[in-house]
Amino acid sequence: MRALAPWTGLTTLQKEIDRLFERFWEPKWDEFLTLGGEWAPSLDLSETKEALVVKAEVPGIDPKEIEVSLQNQVLTIKGEKKQEKEEKDEHYYRVERSYGAFARSIRLPVPVAGEKVTATFKNGVLMVTLPKTPAARGTTIPVKAE
Helix, strand or coil: CHHHCCCCCHHHHHHHHHHHHHHHHCCCCCCCEEEEECCCCCEEEEECCCEEEEEEECCCCCHHHCEEEEECCEEEEEEEECCCCCCCCCCCCCCCCCCEEEEEEEECCCCECHHHCEEEEECCEEEEEEEECHHHHCCCCCCCCC
16 A cells, blocks of 8 residues: 555654754753853752752862852852862872863743742752742642533
8 A cells, every 4th residue: 555655654754854853942951051161060950849959060169169149040150179289299190180260150941039049068069949939830720520
């Protein structure tokens, strides 16, 4: 039967190509902006019903040296990882750790209550909790059966 209708698979192919191009234009979570500095800490952005949570890996940095700011729904984390003083008679075989200033900014996907943002630091991980505004939380509408 397929020999009589050779073009039947084109509709499926067209749908797949359309889906590919739709995904190409979708915003991606990994499109974080890196501002200045040689390195940028890795971070995760997650969402709960009540808040957005950002976890950034910043090992070896004093929490007092980290600056967290929120402006126009853009969260910015800045700091500097200072290199330890070298010994004159020490010879390195490998140097892989990154040092220097960093700044990481991310546009938040939903509005947050800036006055309620909290930041904590534990075991080299900075956790910033950004409570959503009541409008961003939405409402649940119950469905009644008749």
